[in-house]
Amino acid sequence: MMKYRNQISNGFFNVLLFSGLGCFSLFFLVRYTDIPLNSQDILMTPKVYLAVSIIFTGVGLSLLYLSRKIRNAHPSLFRNRKKLILSSVITAVILFASNYLLLVTVKWIVGTEHPFGLQWHGVRMLVITWMIELLVSGLLMINNFYRQIILLYERNANLEESSLKAQYQALQSQLNPHFLFNSLNALIAEIEYSPEKAIEFTRYLSDVYRYILQSQERQMVPLREELEFLHSFIFLHKVRLGECITVENRIKPSLLDSCIPPLTLQLLVENIIKHNIISLSKPMNILLDTEESPLRLVVKNQIRSKQGIVPSGKGLMNLAKRYRLLCNQEIQITKDSTCFIVKVPLLDE
Structure with missing residues (x-):
């Protein structure tokens, strides 16, 4: 029962995190890039925030699911330093691409003439937003890392205790x-x-x-x-x-x-x-x-x-x-x- 409660709690936390990142990205990219002022109010609506939250949550949970599947199928990948760094770089690239696609989509919705183009302050805010998201994601990864260490430590302690108890019981049965x-x-x-x-x-x-x-x-x-x-x-x-x-x-x-x-x-x-x-x-x-x-x-x-x-x-x-x-x-x-x-x-x- 405790295991399922932890899974539900972690899932709820991840949904809040990714939906929060989506809303954060939308707010900063709309307010502080090259989106026209008369179009910003159109985009800052509950429906748009909800749609962005769903998209970011879907992408984030998909990445977590894929990472878990790869870790279970190939655990050696996560014990290799170079492959672990490569995995982190790929995640960062996907996060940057998600922000860029969000900005392009928003500009396309409001009818900007060159939706794929970026002015300097737009590039700067895109990078700042991306760096903040990387910081939050990094803190999440560190939290998950230490949680896994604690779980492995508890598992090892339980294994040693159970092994010693079982061996002692077997010894008693013979003596x-x-x-x-x-x-x-x-x-x-x-x-x-x-x-x-x-x-x-x-x-x-x-x-x-x-x-x-x-x-x-x-x-x-x-x-x-x-x-x-x-x-x-x-x-x-x-x-x-x-x-x-x-x-x-x-x-x-x-x-x-x-x-x-x-x-x-x-x-x-x-x-x-x-x-x-x-x-x-x-x-x-x-x-x-x-x-x-x-x-x-x-x-x-x-x-x-x-x-x-x-x-x-x-x-x-x-x-x-x-x-x-x-x-x-x-x-x-x-x-x-x-x-x-x-x-x-x-x-x-």
Whole structure:
């Protein structure tokens, strides 16, 4: 709601600004150029002011719309100093041309013999009017520039806060007593019956904790690192539950350098294990795949819901918020009678 209020407020301000510039230009160009005195009163009417206001507002809003479209389609243009200067020069030329065309139109309306010609005081007032408008436009650009800086600063602060909170929650989910209890029980059992496997279990457990701790300092990680972590994470659960969890990886090798937020796969797989019945008689296959246009990672599993467990959805909500702050993209969640599917965007570094 606040976003729409800001958009309406900015739009109203822009309309007032451009219509004000139009009225200002009309007044000075009519009063202080070579328009005959007996024709000035004809031009200084509410209808003429209204028409000029509409024209200037239309031109100004069109320039803003075009600038926004170019910025969204080619953001690198506005990070290049020379191209930014060129854009400002073009805007200044268009503004000067608008004033000149306004003066020519006014002279043509009153029947001046040479509407395209200008006397010296007419040229001087045209330039003075143009310079004042440039000053006002420059102040507007500076205001918009600093407003964008503030928005980017707030966005970055929210991203850091959300990322740290999400990583801390993911860390807690692995370090909670229930997880430690299950892991230590599995380790004790392996020490008693299979010391060699207990050593392997300890190494994987160490790998899992190391990755979780290291990921706290990163906003994105390559997909290949997440898959390596998932291998260790699944191994721990296989030792505890048996060979009843499989991961079917259909991800193309060319996409392994794409990035996702750290611990994304841990969150999605942990949800599957937490909310579904998994046993040797009812094994769980987790499918990892990708799709294009847009490029996304697909995590799919069968639904065999545990009784008495009501999903809170907090983990997926938190992941969705991280994606919105990180890249302004949404995750997609679909569910039918047999399958649960989560699709998350794959990003560039």
